[in-house]
Amino acid sequence: MISITKLLFKRDYFGDGLRYTADAAATKSGTTAGKGPVVVWNSTKTCNLKCRHCYMEADAKKYADELTTAEARKFIDDLAEFNVPVLLFSGGEPLMRQDFFTLADYAAQKGLRPTLSTNGTLITRDVARRIKDIGVGYVGISLDGLAKVNDKFRGVVGAFDKAMRGIENCVAVGQRVGLRFTINKHNFNELDKIFDFIEAKEINRVCFYHLVYSGRGNAMIDEDVTCAESRRALDTIIARTRDFEARGLDKEILTVDNHCDGPYMYLKALSAGDEQGAAQIKKYISLNGGNRSGIAFGEVDPWGFVHPDQFTQHHTFGNVRERKFGDIWQDTTNPIMAGLKERKPLLKGRCAACRFLACCNGNFRTRAEAKTGDFWASDPACYLTDEEIKA
Numbered sequence: 001m002i003s004i005t006k007l008l009f010k011r012d013y014f015g016d017g018l019r020y021t022a023d024a025a026a027t028k029s030g031t032t033a034g035k036g037p038v039v040v041w042n043s044t045k046t047c048n049l050k051c052r053h054c055y056m057e058a059d060a061k062k063y064a065d066e067l068t069t070a071e072a073r074k075f076i077d078d079l080a081e082f083n084v085p086v087l088l089f090s091g092g093e094p095l096m097r098q099d100f101f102t103l104a105d106y107a108a109q110k111g112l113r114p115t116l117s118t119n120g121t122l123i124t125r126d127v128a129r130r131i132k133d134i135g136v137g138y139v140g141i142s143l144d145g146l147a148k149v150n151d152k153f154r155g156v157v158g159a160f161d162k163a164m165r166g167i168e169n170c171v172a173v174g175q176r177v178g179l180r181f182t183i184n185k186h187n188f189n190e191l192d193k194i195f196d197f198i199e200a201k202e203i204n205r206v207c208f209y210h211l212v213y214s215g216r217g218n219a220m221i222d223e224d225v226t227c228a229e230s231r232r233a234l235d236t237i238i239a240r241t242r243d244f245e246a247r248g249l250d251k252e253i254l255t256v257d258n259h260c261d262g263p264y265m266y267l268k269a270l271s272a273g274d275e276q277g278a279a280q281i282k283k284y285i286s287l288n289g290g291n292r293s294g295i296a297f298g299e300v301d302p303w304g305f306v307h308p309d310q311f312t313q314h315h316t317f318g319n320v321r322e323r324k325f326g327d328i329w330q331d332t333t334n335p336i337m338a339g340l341k342e343r344k345p346l347l348k349g350r351c352a353a354c355r356f357l358a359c360c361n362g363n364f365r366t367r368a369e370a371k372t373g374d375f376w377a378s379d380p381a382c383y384l385t386d387e388e389i390k391a
Helices: 004-009 069-081 100-109 125-134 147-154 159-173 188-200 215-223 227-246 261-271 275-288 325-330 335-341 349-353 365-372
Strands: 038-042 086-090 113-118 138-142 177-183 205-210 252-256 297-300 305-307
Touching: 004 227, 004 252, 004 261, 004 275, 069 100, 069 325, 086 100, 100 113, 100 125, 125 159, 138 159, 138 205, 147 159, 159 177, 177 188, 188 205, 188 227, 205 227, 215 365, 227 252, 227 261, 261 275, 297 325, 305 325
Parallel strands: 038 086, 038 297, 086 113, 113 138, 138 177, 177 205, 205 252
Antiparallel strands: 297 305
16 A cells, blocks of 8 residues: 555655554564554455455355354454554445444454445445444545446446445544545546545545456456556546645545555656655655565455455465464465565566565565466566666
8 A cells, every 4th residue: 555645745644654664664474563464354255236346256145154243352352462553344345244333343442443444335324423433443435436437347226326325424424434446447537537526525535446356356357457557547646646735635645556656656756857756755665665465464354264465365374263363474384474474585577676676575466376377476567667677
């Protein structure tokens, strides 16, 4: 995750304290020294939508043997013991778990910051108020375009309108809310409209995700943006972030799942003659250290299996029903886990020779594996040219 706002303007938001500190890049089992990783818990595979790019392949079925309320409480206890700073409730659709409010409240009481990733369609005014009262730090609502484009991706007509009501309900009760937008060939031309939308709707935050080839997203490899389109998308995101800042609008703008965005911003500042801005960007991306799946970010699926991130569920390190999360996270007997914690010597191709490796850390391994069959190959979504990465 790259904070465009932080890199450009040094603005501080909650997550920046976990990403841009002196010991972040050197920490091998957490966000910073003394803290565990941010953990996303895909708490159920059940969902009321059927999104084309869903990494969980979620649908409107009930799945057996998902963690019970008691097992989830024990899991949260273990996360608190390991000093995990954030627990992100995801799905499927996490609000379809009847014990969501009980567990989110329990996480908050144990000192974790509960956050929520949702499609937003189930957030009534009462639900928004309960989320706010529990102390959920942030609600991320997934939209992949405006009405027609979004509903096509979500597989349900009317999903956009229902998500809109969810956003409006969060704003009405003062709950911090943002958008999660996955860039692809069908929607990258809507980026300007998305910026207009978040301004008009008083939305605090937007995360622009690069497509990861996982779950149903595997079928969308040919629908990903080209390298040239990725650059155009980042140009739009940077320009609109600058526009918000110039007009005094407090919006947190981030990109996710493609760490070449940082070096691209650095090179763009240099080419514009902004040496001070380039130095600032280089400082922050160096502190962060790039992709940290298996280090500062981890995932637990509905059945308690631990994975490097939510897109890499085909690699499993253990189960929280059998061992504490912290013990699993620090165990490097699995070669993938060991490799993720010290991956630079294992990377191949363009990644191995890239001068920005210390700032990117090889980008996203799941995309490389999906495209080539080799977990340590170069990430095909890196849009920097051979000349730009040359040492």
